[in-house]
Amino acid sequence: MLKILDFFEYAKSESLWMAHFCTGCCSLEMAAAMGPRYDWERYGYMPTPTPRQADILMITGLVSKKILPALLRTYAQMGEPKYVVALGACSFDGGPYNDSLSVIKNPTEILPADVFIAGCPPKPEAIIEGLEQVKAKIKAGIPSAASQGGLWKEMEF
Amino acid sequence: MIDAFISGFLFPGVLYALVWTVGLFWFFRKFMAPLHKRVGPYYNGPHGSYQTLFDLSKLWTKESITPTGVNPYLFSTMPLIAVIVAMLPNVVIPWTNNGPLLNTPYGLLILVVLVGIEPFLLFLIGFGSDNKYSFLGAIRVLTQAISFETAFFLSALAPALLFSTLNLSKIVESVSFVSFLILLPSLILYFISLLGLLEQPPFNIPDAEQEVVYGFMTEYSGTGYFMLQLAKFVEFMAVFAGAGTLFMGAYRGIFFDSYLWFFIKMVSIAVIMITIRAATPRITMEQMLHFSWRYLVPLSLLNLAWVMFAKAMIFTGV
């Protein structure tokens, strides 16, 4: 019995599907990671059209104020277990837009991310490596960061 | 008892359906990838062959969300019904030379009817999801099913007409090279209506991602979605097997008769289907209706006339 459960746990970590959601320019490199040269499907990643079937929400770079409620809604629509991956400098501290009056500087304080991928934009290799880290995290049985806390729980969206 | 167990759970029952789903899903992705100049699943298992197993297992164990505002019982049982209905044709299809599980004189009728009601279940699934995109997708499923089923039935009827029987095993036994040639137009028509019925490009209108998100499947997650995927792939199997049985002599092959031949025939249909998928954009609803009612249905009727003519003139020997 344990073996079977282990198998399902393993399957969960090896099959990560992404919600289609672009908030910033990093999504260009995400597209490149899907493309022929980097082809993340080799590792089993796949985009899926609706958040309902997704395991991973990518914060692709900047999060503007206007899109934040939509981002949180998308996250809420996903089924457990779900993880958040933050791409680029923007999702860490606003990056180049740190001074901008419309970009949220602390998106991951609101929706904590499991893995940060550095770069502006991160290279496709880096994105794949970051996703591999999510796999490792799931294999180690660590619960997702967003389920542990974050402002999103208190917010209305 | 053992027999019933074997046929119910192993072949051609649940396990067979599961293995087929996992395998075809993998094959779709792996075959599609080179057409896209990619590699496809690679790292999990030999040539990524475990990938879809993982995917489907994950879906199975993932949280199923029931949105508020839907009837929870219907919402979660409909996919199961869809799977069962999709799996039922398996009993009448002569998989091996032992004949089908249920050798009835009305095999073809059962096959066609069971394949034909599947879209209506999908319609109900979308209709019951309480989501605008699901609803649009559901309406599209219905529209498309109505327009393609006519052609599908008519072309599936051709072999019955030619061999004067509805019994699938009899049809398989009567298939010869001459009959294959006579039925070639029917096969082509069958294939086209199969694309429509299975919602494959260029007729993937009901689950057009860019238009209606995921059509009737938009609200399904976890187990429900797994069921729907299973139903979809099993439906593929039933329709492919139908083509194999009706036109290509199912398990019969060169040198020896075996399930292997049947498998090869089904996969070759899948290959053509995927190749079309990789090279054809989707058409719109009006164009689909236009195509179906102006060309496909009249052609299927003409085809029936041709089959009757051939039966009278060429095929009198049988």
Add this chain to the structure above:
Amino acid sequence: MEGDGVLMDYIKNTISDIPTEYIEDYKQNWLKCKLKDSKDILTITEKLKKLGLRSISTISPTDFPNENKIEMNYFFEDLQNRKNCWVKCDIPREFDKCKIDSITPIMPSANWHEREAYSMFGVDFINHPDLRPIIVSQDYYGKAPYRADFDWRAHEANQLNNLKAIVDDFKSDESKNEKILDPLGSDTMLNWGPTHPASGPIRLKVHCDGEKVISVDPEIGYVWRALEDLVTRKDFIGAIVAVERLCFMDNINSMTGYCMAVEEIAGVEITPFAKWMRVLLGECARVSSHFMGLGNFFNTMGLHTLMLWNMDVREYFLDVLESYSGARIATAAIEPGGVRYPLDISIFKELQAAIDKFDSVIGDIEAIFVKNPTMKLRASKVGIISKNEAIDFALSGPVARASGVKTDIRLDEPYAAYNEVKMDYITAQNGSAADRFRVIFEELKQSVDIIRQAKQKIEEGVASGEFDPQKDHMVKVPKKLPAGEAISRVEWARGEVLMHLVTTEKAKSPYRLKMRAPSFNHTMMLNRLLADKTLSDIPLVFGSMYICQGDLDR
């Protein structure tokens, strides 16, 4: 057509009976004038329209709190005949007096530009048909965030409240659409985006009856980064970071535009080598953008193959950019004074590899996708823009050319080294979605041809010692610029980018930078193109308009 062949002098004479402070020639094809009285804006608009200047490129207010005025800049263009006019006028700053007549009734292309000025600067346009805020998030409604004295840090201090304003607005919208709009019939409001697989961060509020679209109301601003405001806090070199993020698909050309404006104010002339490098890099970026655009077009019809094939080739061009600048996408490779890095001529090997790769696949792409009968069936009857419409709505780039408008800033107002490049307008006649696709495809080939020319030119120049790739790439531009004002136009992958730069005396950072980006006008067209069509046409038309949300929202 009326106004054809009218000379600049004639325009000058015609508008000279309106009281102006000055009328002067500016650059090659421009006339610059300042109205004494802002009430005359309607008169001059009508006159200019009669003279053939039928498009308004953008409207750019500049805020001068010390002089207590807002200076309005109108850029009138004649897309085909190389005649443009820059009209200025002053209006008072106080919110209740900050009013000017709307020119939208005369020139429909001003519609959203006026809305933008209204939301960013609080300029009230009298008689505007639909003066709602645009781009800004709900918490900035009525606050004029781009005014020089707006304290955004104080505003941002209360982040949660601001977010609440956005959520409240969304919810009231939702309840309105769900409950009040035709509760018994089949009319409904679909939110096409921002989480939709084909939309990207834009929300089209699609009012539809079943499959039939009644109207489309684009709601934009989901990637609003306030770039125009952001640059005022960076120095002249730092600003290129913001400028290139206009849209990453083609970042080089937008930087070129900005740098040209800075160079004009600084009075610096760059070297021929740098000019050719700008052409070369710019065309590489254009190729990479066009590849994505073409792929996207087919994506909207559910076929991803072209996108992936294109990305395969695009990677090679990105390699060139990466070898040159160190970054695949965020290159920051153009700087005021030239190009940022010296050229290591060995990257031309990579460029050659990219060109070879391009040559090896372009035939297949043409045979399978450009001539695809299903695509033609679907796309040649939807999204039709007539030539007149294209001019009236100030469309530009491939979209305008597909409607038969001969406009290409590389030819009309050559910048960098484009005056030495051999090229021609690529146009189509019908202006349908399929035509736009074809024009973009042909331009792709043209761009590669230009890359070849530039490569050859640079190679020859280096071989003959005319160019020194180690030193010629930059000329010094002072850190502090004099007070001035300049505009520059470049042909960006998606159309015309107009940069309007204002500096103050001894400035270290731009005082005001207005970026006019093409997608703004193209999105404005969506309602016209989609009303009475079906849901299936939305992604197709949207994809064919070659819209990038980045430059739509800025």
